[in-house]
Amino acid sequence: MTETRKNALIVGASRGLGLGLVETFLKRGWAVTATQRSPSKGLAALTSETLTVETADIDDDSAVAALHERLSDQRYDLIFVVAGVATQAHDPAHDVPRDVAAQVYLTNAISPIRFAELFRDRLAGNGLMAFMSSVLGSVSLNDSGGWETYRASKAALNTLAISFEIRHREEGFGVALIHPGWVRTEMGGEDADIDIETSVTGMADILERQIGKAGIAYLDYTGETLTW
Numbered sequence: 110m111t112e113t114r115k116n117a118l119i120v121g122a123s124r125g126l127g128l129g130l131v132e133t134f135l136k137r138g139w140a141v142t143a144t145q146r147s148p149s150k151g152l153a154a155l156t157s158e159t160l161t162v163e164t165a166d167i168d169d170d171s172a173v174a175a176l177h178e179r180l181s182d183q184r185y186d187l188i189f190v191v192a193g194v195a196t197q198a199h200d201p202a203h204d205v206p207r208d209v210a211a212q213v214y215l216t217n218a219i220s221p222i223r224f225a226e227l228f229r230d231r232l233a234g235n236g237l238m239a240f241m242s243s244v245l246g247s248v249s250l251n252d253s254g255g256w257e258t259y260r261a262s263k264a265a266l267n268t269l270a271i272s273f274e275i276r277h278r279e280e281g282f283g284v285a286l287i288h289p290g291w292v293r294t295e296m297g298g299e300d301a302d303i304d305i306e307t308s309v310t311g312m313a314d315i316l317e318r319q320i321g322k323a324g325i326a327y328l329d330y331t332g333e334t335l336t337w
Contacts, residue, residue, distance in 0.1 A: 114159070115320075116140045118185045118231070120167060120224060121192025123149035125294040126241070129309035130189065135160060137313065142180065146192070167192045167220045177227050185231055186320055189239040189287075190221040195296050198259040210258045217262035222269045232282045235321045240270055242286035244329065249336045267327065267337065274325040283322045287312055288329040 117134050121127045122143035128151045131143045140159040143152055146166045153162075165176040167190070194216045197205045205213075225238050232238060245256050246263030267286055274284040292308045293301040311330035319326060327335045 114138060114140050115186045116142075116183065116233075117187040117189065118142045118144075118180070118183070118228070120144045120188070120190045121146070121241075122152060123147070124151050125296070126289055126292060126305060126309060126312075127191040128152065129305040130191065130313065131155065131160070133309045133313045137317075142183065142185075144176065144192075167224055168216055170223070173224055173227060177231070180231060183231055184233045185236055186233050187237050187239065187316055188225070188228055188232060189241070189316065190224055191241045192221070193217045193241055193262075195256075195259045198256045200257075202257040202261070205258050213258050214262050214265060217259070218265035218269055221266060222273055225273060229277060229280070229282065234281055235283075237283045237285055237316065237320045237322075238273075239285040239287055239316060239319075240266060242266055242270075242288055242327065244288045244335055246286075246288075247327075247335055247337060271325060278323075281323065283319055284325040285316065285319050286325070286327045287315065288327075288335060290330045 117139050119127055119131050119141060122131045123145040131141050134141050135157050142161045142163060144163050144165050145152055163176055165172040167173065194213055196209055196213055221240050243263045244250060245260045246267045248264055251260065270284055270286055289308045289312055290303050291301040293299060293304050308330050315328055315332050329335055
């Protein structure tokens with residue numbers, strides 16, 4: 110008997126960690142739908158019969174609704190909302206213009222939850238809804254300050270994800286918040302601890318193990334449970 114191919118939707122996959130996750134799951138034999146906000150050279154360079162590329166901005170409700178309709182025949186073992194921003198992350202909150210801070214909050218916290226709420230019916234019965242969080246979203250672990258608006262947005266995402274899981278607890282799918290590590294990407298910078306391959310390999314391992322588990326987990330790319 111042939112094992113059924115697993116199916117993933119990676120939201121925000123044009124570059125960096127999102128693109129790395131797409132490549133990793135494709136190598137593991139998954140079918141992958143990858144979304145981009147605008148045309149991605151990285152995604153365009155991938156040649157796989159099991160890759161589908163879609164365009165949608167997570168902050169655009171009409172675009173997300175249209176994507177939901179286009180994917181009406183799909184059921185995913187994993188939906189992973191990776192998309193996020195870190196605009197003026199190094200500036201203290203009082204120096205970040207209100208509209209910039211508000212957009213970081215919308216993109217990193219509100220839009221992922223709105224996406225999940227709409228797409229939960231595209232999950233397989235025991236599927237996993239995952240969000241790209243950060244250790245910086247942990248209130249209890251904030252002993253260094255910095256990255257204030259980014260921290261706040263990820264803490265908000267964590268809080269909203271808990272409420273999302275509680276609201277849909279009887280539906281049978283799991284929820285995971287994932288810290289990718291401090292990674293050498295455009296966001297993480299050249300001095301970061303690990304490369305993209307290390308991060309995405311670890312995250313893919315964790316996500317595969319979480320599929321089928323109910324409840325909510327806050328984990329880093331090594332599988333360590335983080336404190337809220």
